[in-house]
Amino acid sequence: MTMSKNQELRIIVMPDGSLQTEWNGAEKSRRKLNAGSLALQDDFFHHFASDESKGLFFLGCSDPALQLSPSLGFWRSFAGTFVRRLCRTADLETLRHKVRISLEEEDIRHFLENAPLMTGAEYLGAAVLESVWEGLHRAVAEEIRAWKGTMEELIQSFRADLHLAGRIYFHLVENKEGEQPFAFLATYSARLDRQGKSKHMPLRHALQEYGKDSDKLLQLLATVHRAAGKSPLISEILESGEIFHPLAWTSGEAFTFLQEVPMYEASGILCRIPDWWKGRGVWPRLQISVGDKQPSYVGMDAILNFNPRIFLGDVELTEAEARKLLAESDGLAFIKNRWVAADPEKLKQTLAAYEKAKQLMKEEGISLREAILLQLQPEKYLTADADEDMLGISNGQWLASVFRRLTVQEDLPPVDPGKNFTARLRPYQQKGLEWLHFHHSLRFGACLADDMGLGKTVQLLGFLSVLQSESNGGGGKKAKGKAKEGKPKASLLILPASLISNWVNEIGRFAPKLRYHVAHPSAHRCADDVKTGNPNDFDLLITTYALVQKYEWMQRHTWKYVILDEAQAIKNPGTKQTRAVKKLTAENRIIMTGTPVENRLGDLWSLFDFLNPGLLGTSKEFSSFVKKTKEDSSGYSRLRKIISPYILRRLKTDKKVISDLPEKVEMKTYAGLSKKQTVLYTGLVNDIRRLIEDSEGIQRKGLILASLMKFKQICNHPDQYLGTGDYGEKDSGKFSRLREICETIYEKREKALVFTQFKEMTEPLAAFLSGIFKREGLILHGSVAIGKRKKIIEKFQDRDYVPFMVLSLKAGGVGLNLTEANHVIHFDRWWNPAVENQATDRAFRIGQKKNVMVHKFLTSGTVEEKIDRMLEEKRKLSDEVVASTGEKWVTEMESDELMDLFRLSL
Numbered sequence: 001m002t003m004s005k006n007q008e009l010r011i012i013v014m015p016d017g018s019l020q021t022e023w024n025g026a027e028k029s030r031r032k033l034n035a036g037s038l039a040l041q042d043d044f045f046h047h048f049a050s051d052e053s054k055g056l057f058f059l060g061c062s063d064p065a066l067q068l069s070p071s072l073g074f075w076r077s078f079a080g081t082f083v084r085r086l087c088r089t090a091d092l093e094t095l096r097h098k099v100r101i102s103l104e105e106e107d108i109r110h111f112l113e114n115a116p117l118m119t120g121a122e123y124l125g126a127a128v129l130e131s132v133w134e135g136l137h138r139a140v141a142e143e144i145r146a147w148k149g150t151m152e153e154l155i156q157s158f159r160a161d162l163h164l165a166g167r168i169y170f171h172l173v174e175n176k177e178g179e180q181p182f183a184f185l186a187t188y189s190a191r192l193d194r195q196g197k198s199k200h201m202p203l204r205h206a207l208q209e210y211g212k213d214s215d216k217l218l219q220l221l222a223t224v225h226r227a228a229g230k231s232p233l234i235s236e237i238l239e240s241g242e243i244f245h246p247l248a249w250t251s252g253e254a255f256t257f258l259q260e261v262p263m264y265e266a267s268g269i270l271c272r273i274p275d276w277w278k279g280r281g282v283w284p285r286l287q288i289s290v291g292d293k294q295p296s297y298v299g300m301d302a303i304l305n306f307n308p309r310i311f312l313g314d315v316e317l318t319e320a321e322a323r324k325l326l327a328e329s330d331g332l333a334f335i336k337n338r339w340v341a342a343d344p345e346k347l348k349q350t351l352a353a354y355e356k357a358k359q360l361m362k363e364e365g366i367s368l369r370e371a372i373l374l375q376l377q378p379e380k381y382l383t384a385d386a387d388e389d390m391l392g393i394s395n396g397q398w399l400a401s402v403f404r405r406l407t408v409q410e411d412l413p414p415v416d417p418g419k420n421f422t423a424r425l426r427p428y429q430q431k432g433l434e435w436l437h438f439h440h441s442l443r444f445g446a447c448l449a450d451d452m453g454l455g456k457t458v459q460l461l462g463f464l465s466v467l468q469s470e471s472n473g474g475g476g477k478k479a480k481g482k483a484k485e486g487k488p489k490a491s492l493l494i495l496p497a498s499l500i501s502n503w504v505n506e507i508g509r510f511a512p513k514l515r516y517h518v519a520h521p522s523a524h525r526c527a528d529d530v531k532t533g534n535p536n537d538f539d540l541l542i543t544t545y546a547l548v549q550k551y552e553w554m555q556r557h558t559w560k561y562v563i564l565d566e567a568q569a570i571k572n573p574g575t576k577q578t579r580a581v582k583k584l585t586a587e588n589r590i591i592m593t594g595t596p597v598e599n600r601l602g603d604l605w606s607l608f609d610f611l612n613p614g615l616l617g618t619s620k621e622f623s624s625f626v627k628k629t630k631e632d633s634s635g636y637s638r639l640r641k642i643i644s645p646y647i648l649r650r651l652k653t654d655k656k657v658i659s660d661l662p663e664k665v666e667m668k669t670y671a672g673l674s675k676k677q678t679v680l681y682t683g684l685v686n687d688i689r690r691l692i693e694d695s696e697g698i699q700r701k702g703l704i705l706a707s708l709m710k711f712k713q714i715c716n717h718p719d720q721y722l723g724t725g726d727y728g729e730k731d732s733g734k735f736s737r738l739r740e741i742c743e744t745i746y747e748k749r750e751k752a753l754v755f756t757q758f759k760e761m762t763e764p765l766a767a768f769l770s771g772i773f774k775r776e777g778l779i780l781h782g783s784v785a786i787g788k789r790k791k792i793i794e795k796f797q798d799r800d801y802v803p804f805m806v807l808s809l810k811a812g813g814v815g816l817n818l819t820e821a822n823h824v825i826h827f828d829r830w831w832n833p834a835v836e837n838q839a840t841d842r843a844f845r846i847g848q849k850k851n852v853m854v855h856k857f858l859t860s861g862t863v864e865e866k867i868d869r870m871l872e873e874k875r876k877l878s879d880e881v882v883a884s885t886g887e888k889w890v891t892e893m894e895s896d897e898l899m900d901l902f903r904l905s906l
Helices: 035-050 050-058 070-087 104-113 126-146 151-158 203-212 212-220 222-228 232-239 253-259 261-267 321-329 344-362 368-376 395-409 427-442 456-471 497-510 546-550 552-556 576-583 602-611 619-631 633-648 675-693 697-716 718-722 732-747 759-773 785-796 833-840 863-873 875-885 889-893 895-902
Strands: 008-013 019-023 168-174 184-191 196-201 247-249 270-272 282-289 304-313 316-319 330-333 340-341 391-395 444-447 491-495 517-518 540-543 557-563 585-591 664-671 750-757 779-780 804-808 822-824 852-859
Touching: 008 035, 008 070, 019 035, 035 050, 050 070, 050 126, 050 321, 070 282, 070 822, 104 126, 104 633, 126 151, 151 633, 168 247, 168 253, 184 203, 184 253, 196 203, 203 212, 203 557, 212 222, 212 675, 222 232, 222 261, 232 253, 247 253, 253 330, 253 340, 261 270, 282 344, 282 368, 304 344, 316 321, 321 344, 321 804, 330 444, 344 368, 368 391, 368 633, 391 395, 391 732, 395 427, 395 633, 395 718, 427 456, 427 585, 444 602, 456 557, 456 585, 456 889, 491 497, 491 546, 497 664, 546 552, 546 576, 546 750, 576 602, 585 602, 602 633, 619 633, 619 697, 664 732, 675 697, 675 718, 697 718, 697 863, 697 889, 718 759, 732 750, 732 759, 732 852, 750 759, 750 833, 759 779, 759 804, 779 785, 822 833, 833 852, 852 863, 863 895, 889 895
Parallel strands: 168 270, 282 391, 444 585, 491 540, 491 557, 517 540, 557 585, 664 852, 750 804, 750 822, 779 804, 822 852
Antiparallel strands: 008 019, 168 184, 184 196, 184 247, 282 304, 304 316, 330 340
């Protein structure tokens, strides 16, 4: 499989925690890889395809300088940690079949904090890292068992310049008794004792042990000669013979040695150094505390106090002490009974940053927005050379308490949505409402990004009910008189047109007293009606992304909130649609999305540019940050820390959610009719009226059943009814709605079963879905041979990502076990709950470990929605009559009643 230069290989974390590779073939890479990087990712792809763990070990052995995609680079770094520790294992040749490489809690914390924003990052946790680490152990054990040569030769078969730890050790210790502050000693591993541990001897004993056998001595010193080729310090003591004796070193010599430790280890020398250096907490560091006190007002422009301080390790220095140290230090300084790294260059940079911080302090503080930018891009305000080692920015007491409550969703003020709100919120939904309201009190924009099916809409309606109650003076009744002069009251909800019906139905169910208006031509009133009125006569106006560009009055009005549903619609900052949305004026903003907002850095900036403008800097500044972050992964950690207070994302698998969530969540998904569908549907209603009135008996029943079938076909897609066409998406409201749902499923790399009762719809649906999922799915209907069905099911159930299967309802109704899917979509309705439930149970059955989301499609205002409402209202009819007769009960209706059922109602 040959890849072109504009394609990158990525590693995806799947919902079950497994890893899979994926080419970004559907979108052009923004940068071209060099020949070495292309060769590496191509080789890794083939290694990974044959054995995941061996592929990762191969990746871990590769050259870290080669540029790769962020996700591939992350796993190279993780596997590379395993490889480095393997190479540095003492006496690996002897211990080859017993080797055990440890993964520390600190390692797990580091990799989780610095993981790039990649597809599947939300599934990445300690358990995944531990599982991958165990896989690397297995891969190495298998390689060792099959290898006949030495361990050095095995490692170098993966990369020629990798070296195993030899028998030489370098020791650096504090010399508290001598004239010089440090002592150096080289030792070698002479042999293993009875407990299998190395016995160390000073290197001078090697001269006695090997005597005149220079070949053995040279072999022992091979790692030292390798290091001497790169280090003048080691070269000098090797040539003079001082390496065979204990040495007393100045702090400057010790500092040089400590800086070169990674080089020695890469050469195969094991180093034993003081613990205070390993922690890296000894560098000069500027520590800034922001927001110790609550500001006089809240919001992104609130002015916060801040306090800059200089530290060496955990020792605080005055500016005068730091400048004195800069003048006197040669790299290490002994302060308050401990050694710290007083690297002159870093200390100089720290003092320069301190000067700029003092200047900011003279300007009476900085805004919250600037304080956050300071954490994301310290070089913008302090120094171009700032890095994580020398700059620490912490939230002060007040700001830390605010962000802690937003991040962990604890200790939030209780909120009552009021008696006009009829939904009973689950505990996690109530917490979501409180989280939104706390953001409201702080005037922070909020992103509600809960997993699909967890009830984002109902949480937002609860929040709007609270706003309604507050604007009415805290009561449920409408307040007399007008709202305060100049105080906006109406909020604007912007969404895809296909979601209008969903919202209207949810408002009717859960917030029936909410005064709303649908500003869209498909609604019963046109948006032009609002031009001459006052938007503040409503609590909520609903419109679409397309119409925001068209209706100028929306741009002129100041809204209480602008709320975006399916907010990924503004992920591209350059489109007219995005620019129009961002021009809207509002007191605050909320975005809603079911897809992980952290998957793509560019999308993330555009969303936050709307939500809290300036929080992530300008587009150019953020691009610069992204470029730097690809070179230094610590930027991902800072970015997560900054954005996490503004994003509420709970997964169906969260422990706090899953115990409160039913195993099977059924939801009705409403779609509107396209213009073409509306014309065909209305024409069919007119044609049927006369035919039904002129028929009777069996002929009448047959005509009604045939008409029902035609209405279903039109609701699915006009081309199904007409028997022609290419099934264009714009001609079907259901196709548009299916895209929105499946794009979210794809972003999370979940799997779906799509049921239709029409065999002729399976191919068009599969073709449409293949474009969304960027790969082929499967089809199963009655014409598929019995022998082939088993292979289809096995392929879907396999660990490789097959994202969807389209099934005809009857063929998929019995005898199938498809538990890999956790989404079931009924594209058209059978109107027989028993049949639909039987199909749903292909996924929801024994062996299913995931919560199953069931999406039941309905076209608004059509026979589909009306029959569904009748079945809901007459549950006994549904259970006793429909189950035995299917749709035949409709044929018993009177003509007027039947025409009301068929008639299109908007």
